Amino acid sequence: MSWADRLWMSIRHIRGRLVESILVISATAIGVALVAAMFAFIRSYDRQTDYLLSHPAYREITVEVVGNETEITEAAVRFDASVSRAISLGTADLARARASVAAVDHGYLADAERFVVGSPLTAANRTAIASQWGAIGGTGGIAGGGATGARGQGSGAADGQARADGEFGFTVPRGTEGGTGTATMDPEQMRAQFEALLGTGDDDAAVVSELPVDGFSGYRVTGEFFAAYGLRAAEGTVFTNEDIEAGNQAIVLGHDLARTLFPNSTAIGSRIRLGIQTFTVVGVLAPTGVRSIETGTSFNRLGFVPNAAAQVQFAGRAISFQRPTRTLRFAIDDSSRLDAAVQQLILFFDSEYGPGTTRVTASLNALTSERQKLSRILAVVLFLAAAALFIASINLFNLMLMRVIKRTRGIGISRAIGASRREIFRQFINESACMSLTGAAIGLLLAPIAYGLLRTSLIADVGAVDLMNWLYFVIGAALALAVSVLFGVYPARQAGRVDASLAIRSE
Amino acid sequence: MITLEGIAKTYDLGSSTVTALRGIDLTIDRGEFLTVMGPSGSGKSTLLHILGILDSADEGRYLLEDNDLTTLSDAELSRIRNEHFGFVFQSFNLFNEFSALENVMFPLMYAGVRGSERRDRARALLVDVGLEHRMGHYPNMMSGGEQQRVAIARALANNPSLILADEPTGNLPSDKGEEILQILEGLNRDGVTIVMVTHDDRLGARGSRCVRLRDGVVESDTRRAA
Numbered sequence A: 001m002s003w004a005d006r007l008w009m010s011i012r013h014i015r016g017r018l019v020e021s022i023l024v025i026s027a028t029a030i031g032v033a034l035v036a037a038m039f040a041f042i043r044s045y046d047r048q049t050d051y052l053l054s055h056p057a058y059r060e061i062t063v064e065v066v067g068n069e070t071e072i073t074e075a076a077v078r079f080d081a082s083v084s085r086a087i088s089l090g091t092a093d094l095a096r097a098r099a100s101v102a103a104v105d106h107g108y109l110a111d112a113e114r115f116v117v118g119s120p121l122t123a124a125n126r127t128a129i130a131s132q133w134g135a136i137g138g139t140g141g142i143a144g145g146g147a148t149g150a151r152g153q154g155s156g157a158a159d160g161q162a163r164a165d166g167e168f169g170f171t172v173p174r175g176t177e178g179g180t181g182t183a184t185m186d187p188e189q190m191r192a193q194f195e196a197l198l199g200t201g202d203d204d205a206a207v208v209s210e211l212p213v214d215g216f217s218g219y220r221v222t223g224e225f226f227a228a229y230g231l232r233a234a235e236g237t238v239f240t241n242e243d244i245e246a247g248n249q250a251i252v253l254g255h256d257l258a259r260t261l262f263p264n265s266t267a268i269g270s271r272i273r274l275g276i277q278t279f280t281v282v283g284v285l286a287p288t289g290v291r292s293i294e295t296g297t298s299f300n301r302l303g304f305v306p307n308a309a310a311q312v313q314f315a316g317r318a319i320s321f322q323r324p325t326r327t328l329r330f331a332i333d334d335s336s337r338l339d340a341a342v343q344q345l346i347l348f349f350d351s352e353y354g355p356g357t358t359r360v361t362a363s364l365n366a367l368t369s370e371r372q373k374l375s376r377i378l379a380v381v382l383f384l385a386a387a388a389l390f391i392a393s394i395n396l397f398n399l400m401l402m403r404v405i406k407r408t409r410g411i412g413i414s415r416a417i418g419a420s421r422r423e424i425f426r427q428f429i430n431e432s433a434c435m436s437l438t439g440a441a442i443g444l445l446l447a448p449i450a451y452g453l454l455r456t457s458l459i460a461d462v463g464a465v466d467l468m469n470w471l472y473f474v475i476g477a478a479l480a481l482a483v484s485v486l487f488g489v490y491p492a493r494q495a496g497r498v499d500a501s502l503a504i505r506s507e
Numbered sequence B: 001m002i003t004l005e006g007i008a009k010t011y012d013l014g015s016s017t018v019t020a021l022r023g024i025d026l027t028i029d030r031g032e033f034l035t036v037m038g039p040s041g042s043g044k045s046t047l048l049h050i051l052g053i054l055d056s057a058d059e060g061r062y063l064l065e066d067n068d069l070t071t072l073s074d075a076e077l078s079r080i081r082n083e084h085f086g087f088v089f090q091s092f093n094l095f096n097e098f099s100a101l102e103n104v105m106f107p108l109m110y111a112g113v114r115g116s117e118r119r120d121r122a123r124a125l126l127v128d129v130g131l132e133h134r135m136g137h138y139p140n141m142m143s144g145g146e147q148q149r150v151a152i153a154r155a156l157a158n159n160p161s162l163i164l165a166d167e168p169t170g171n172l173p174s175d176k177g178e179e180i181l182q183i184l185e186g187l188n189r190d191g192v193t194i195v196m197v198t199h200d201d202r203l204g205a206r207g208s209r210c211v212r213l214r215d216g217v218v219e220s221d222t223r224r225a226a
């Protein structure tokens, strides 16, 4: 008897008992879907956490000021006469921490930003800003997201007042703590000064005036960032802390970004205008596999500028446009020293700023404990999925056993007309496998839905990891199918063992 | 054709045992029309099942064309049943979920006959038993006589040399039973050996030889002069 004949018989028998067959097939489909989805999900979760654990951002220990966000933001722009260290963390704090804490290998700032290409001063907003400034009369500081014409993005930028629409703008602090300098100046004179200060960039002959993009993403970083993220320059050089201190307005471009901005010529040495600042390209990075955790954007497409106060001369005094950095970042090359490093940092910052002023967080520890917690949940869900499959398989088992009993006489007849025990076994295993297979096929179609539900309810998306992995669905479904088929073996063996003579006599 | 030597069969019922056959010696020659008679419980069906190797004896030897069958595997015995034997039962024993045509196709399927040939041969067999108008009918849509004719067509599918019939007319009115008997007699004339169990003395007398069983032994064995 051929395989096709057996299939034909199976279909006839399944059709003959359609309702019960459909129920069992549905149960199998659900069991297979859950198992396959769990299989794929656990795999993708592992891949995601493996990715995260290997990501430089997860080797970071962050130090933040605990406190009122508004307060910090308002201190963002400081006349240098009034630097008040306690409110906001900055490069100076970083340097001192690096000097005192031996366990860390790198210390840096890294705040995500979107850089807007070109001068912020269109004719329209130039007038608006100038008149706003003039009306206020020039007391106080200048704060906010417009400092470089950039706007923060992602968790790295603690820019509370950044304009969401990306337009250039200034906001004047509500309080006066930020500006203790009392600049008394004629509004008209001030407007003129201000326009002179912002400029358009057009006057600078070296600035590349036409760039093929409106803007790009990147980070404001300090020197040690590059080493911590394993980024090195393929052309030119990355900037160092010394360069930043010297006030160099340098920019380092990711490999792809450099190609996009300067498709025909070398990027090194070019000057580009980003908001009110003009940067000189000092380096182009070698291609890297690092991606942004939040957006999945390759670092090859990012730009990196110094994380420092933008120093400009205004009304005879230096104004620093300092973004409100709230997070200092430290990294270690060997994660086994993580706990020691965290302890030392806590000790340092508590003694420097007083207990409770700063919060030290190791993302790695947070992720590791989250992973442990989620692993337990996943184990339970996997158990439930397996239970669903098990129950479905038991149903199939019962159904097939019932069919063997109901068809005992038919088995006897088949044996009389020439079916061997083996043939009978095959017929029944074929029939149960047909139902398992149909269930598994439907289950495989349902699996992505179950998978999607698990994903949205259990883990946050990491853009950098391509989570959908069909292979694991298929492997999961195949395993489930194997289980289901296995449950058909016993009834089929019972069928093969039927005593033909007895079966025929039974009336 | 078939030689039985000292065949005995005992059923174990746990607490007690039932001896269905006790030392049967029987030789069946090619072309015979053997009827088996005897009171209920005398072992007729048991003997028929052993002859058809649906069941095996506890003692004794079974020689088919001088070959001892006791050493053969289940697959080999199944092939012999499929190709050389044909069964007809009192209660027809058709597959109710399959049509008349499909029922006849089953032995051909087990024999590995290909699809189209299988169908053609099954059709021809149903025509032979006068059921050309019932091919697609299911057993429960047919009369007893029609069902038994389907069963005979199925038994004949692989041109068997031996037909084993266990009271084939037992569930039929006498006129329909007569039709069945005539079909069997026709087959016998064409050279098919027939062993038929019957209660009916008139039918028992129709064969070329009549074996009477009583309590699992051969009580009498009479041949009718041709």
Ligand SMILES: Nc1ncnc2c1ncn2[C@@H]1O[C@H](COP(=O)(O)OP(=O)(O)OP(=O)(O)O)[C@@H](O)[C@H]1O
Pocket: A502, B011, B012, B013, B018, B019, B020, B038, B039, B040, B041, B042, B043, B044, B045, B046, B047
């Ligand atoms: N599977 C079995 N288990 C126990 N006893 C059995 C079994 N099959 C048959 N017997 C017994 O064996 C004896 C012979 O049975 P068998 O069916 O061969 O008789 P029979 O001559 O065909 O009777 P009937 O004319 O009623 O069909 C009977 O006593 C019967 O009860």
Ligand SMILES: [Mg+2]
Pocket: B044, B045, B046, B166
């Ligand atoms: Mg009987």
